[in-house]
Amino acid sequence: MTENYTALYEEHKKLGASFTDFGGWQMPLKYSSELAEHHAVRKSAGLYDLSHMGEVWVTGPDAAAFLDYALVGKISAMAVGKAKYSLICNEDGGIIDDLITYRRGDQQFLVVPNAGNAKVVAAAMAERAGSGKEGGFDVTVEDASARTSLIAVQGPKAQEILLRLVPAVQHELVTGLKYYAAVDVPFMFGGTSQGLLLARTGYTGEDGFEIFVANDDAAALWQALVAIAEDGELTPAGLASRDSLRLEAGMPLYGNELSLDGDPFAAGLGPVVALSKEGDFVGKAALAAKKEAGAGTTTGRKLVGLRGLGRRAGRGHYPVLKDGNTVGEVTSGQPSPTLGYPVAMAYVDVEFTEPGTALDIDLRGKAEPFEVVALPFYKRQK
Amino acid sequence: MARVAPELQYSDEHEWVARDSGNAGSNIVSIGISAVATDALGDIVYVDLPEVGAMVTAGETCGEVESTKSVSDLYAPVTGEVTETNPAVVEDPALINSDPYGAGWLFKVAAESEGPLLSAQEYASKNGGEL
Numbered sequence: 001m002t003e004n005y006t007a008l009y010e011e012h013k014k015l016g017a018s019f020t021d022f023g024g025w026q027m028p029l030k031y032s033s034e035l036a037e038h039h040a041v042r043k044s045a046g047l048y049d050l051s052h053m054g055e056v057w058v059t060g061p062d063a064a065a066f067l068d069y070a071l072v073g074k075i076s077a078m079a080v081g082k083a084k085y086s087l088i089c090n091e092d093g094g095i096i097d098d099l100i101t102y103r104r105g106d107q108q109f110l111v112v113p114n115a116g117n118a119k120v121v122a123a124a125m126a127e128r129a130g131s132g133k134e135g136g137f138d139v140t141v142e143d144a145s146a147r148t149s150l151i152a153v154q155g156p157k158a159q160e161i162l163l164r165l166v167p168a169v170q171h172e173l174v175t176g177l178k179y180y181a182a183v184d185v186p187f188m189f190g191g192t193s194q195g196l197l198l199a200r201t202g203y204t205g206e207d208g209f210e211i212f213v214a215n216d217d218a219a220a221l222w223q224a225l226v227a228i229a230e231d232g233e234l235t236p237a238g239l240a241s242r243d244s245l246r247l248e249a250g251m252p253l254y255g256n257e258l259s260l261d262g263d264p265f266a267a268g269l270g271p272v273v274a275l276s277k278e279g280d281f282v283g284k285a286a287l288a289a290k291k292e293a294g295a296g297t298t299t300g301r302k303l304v305g306l307r308g309l310g311r312r313a314g315r316g317h318y319p320v321l322k323d324g325n326t327v328g329e330v331t332s333g334q335p336s337p338t339l340g341y342p343v344a345m346a347y348v349d350v351e352f353t354e355p356g357t358a359l360d361i362d363l364r365g366k367a368e369p370f371e372v373v374a375l376p377f378y379k380r381q382k
Numbered sequence: 383m384a385r386v387a388p389e390l391q392y393s394d395e396h397e398w399v400a401r402d403s404g405n406a407g408s409n410i411v412s413i414g415i416s417a418v419a420t421d422a423l424g425d426i427v428y429v430d431l432p433e434v435g436a437m438v439t440a441g442e443t444c445g446e447v448e449s450t451k452s453v454s455d456l457y458a459p460v461t462g463e464v465t466e467t468n469p470a471v472v473e474d475p476a477l478i479n480s481d482p483y484g485a486g487w488l489f490k491v492a493a494e495s496e497g498p499l500l501s502a503q504e505y506a507s508k509n510g511g512e513l
């Protein structure tokens with residue numbers, strides 16, 4: 001059911017990628033070994049094509065007020081140049097998507113939803129722009145996903161690698177960029193210099209950057225980075241390693257930990273929901289009620305981290321057991337390449353969510369011991 | 383493309399079978415999984431082998447192979463008693479990826495009968511491998 005190919009598809013084939021369908025996109029799963037790619041990001045740097053992600057521009061005099069209404073966070077409080085993690089919920093407080101918003105100007109924002117949700121998010125935002133206020137918000141919502149590529153360089157050596165493509169006099173733009181911030185930086189590639197939006201964000205638990213580039217220029221930028229990769233410090237990496245990296249970092253994946261039936265409070269995302277911000281926002285009443293009821297009580301379960309005491313990994317949808325009774329379900333799980341033991345995230349009945357609680361995961365009929373631990377599993381040394 | 387070792391026979395479930403070439407009268411066969419399978423699985427992190435002395439039956443599951451992304455059943459390609467397992471792959475499952483037809487062998491069986499087995503040529507053409 002793959003319908004979409006990124007502008008870098010032919011580049012991936014040249015590098016011998018194995019592909020997988022993700023959110024309707026044909027994406028590199030790995031180039032050689034997903035474990036080697038995982039370790040490369042933790043120790044040096046990895047190069048990712050994330051062009052399947054969406055890009056929705058929101059501009060106009062009401063842009064900030066509109067995003068305060070359409071998303072659960074207080075977007076109007078963001079300074080220009082900053083980025084913010086937020087959610088877009090429905091009226092019932094169900095999660096339509098998790099997304100990152102970049103403030104590019106007083107009246108200009110870039111919203112980045114997940115690949116499989118980009119069209120739904122763009123449609124919901126367009127609908128809310130018209131219906132959320134008497135006469136509608138004075139904003140333009142433009143889905144630029146189809147013409148925008150996104151390339152990420154993630155890992156402790158990401159900064160020094162990117163600096164090789166930036167004129168020396170502009171290095172400070174990169175070295176001075178804070179985590180969860182973005183800036184326009186001139187990049188030299190393909191025989192020319194071009195200003196691109198560079199964000200210090202990522203989904204790996206390491207320092208890293210994401211670069212927004214027009215589809216027409218994406219291959220030239222990718223090739224410039226692949227040329228650097230030949231030195232050995234940067235490794236092209238696929239979605240298999242991205243998934244294991246984000247799991248170690250305790251970051252939720254939409255469709256696994258987050259869903260329309262889910263609850264931001266049960267998912268540990270309560271702090272993202274700005275119930276105290278001025279005015280109404282979509283889902284506010286339902287979310288206030290969920291918070292009042294207490295985290296996890298609408299579903300009876302909360303998201304926890306589980307550490308395996310044996311060698312076997314729990315996988316998505318495997319039951320979580322306490323004394324043989326089902327008390328939860330795994331949402332993501334696999335052996336942690338960095339830590340050397342199995343890790344999993346799972347929704348578990350609230351009474352069994354204290355760190356240190358002994359639980360089992362039903363591994364195809366065999367109960368394998370796990371222990372509840374605080375998230376994230378892995379935190380980088382700063 | 384994944385390499386298919388020409389001197390071996392293969393099951394539809396991607397196990398290979400090697401006869402003991404130095405001992406014509408022996409019914410002991412070595413068993414492993416093909417490079418087609420290891421490529422599809424990704425990096426293998428755990429393997430659960432049948433125990434020495436256990437009886438395995440051709441076409442039935444006798445263990446598990448777990449990679450970073452998934453768990454797959456291991457099927458016995460022959461029927462008989464398990465005579466030996468490879469401790470090296472239990473200790474270091476990555477050997478199955480790096481040398482699936484050599485150091486990454488899994489277990490040996492005193493074969494009483496065989497399930498349906500394919501020649502290397504048949505297996506390669508069916509599964510997109512390369513001789």
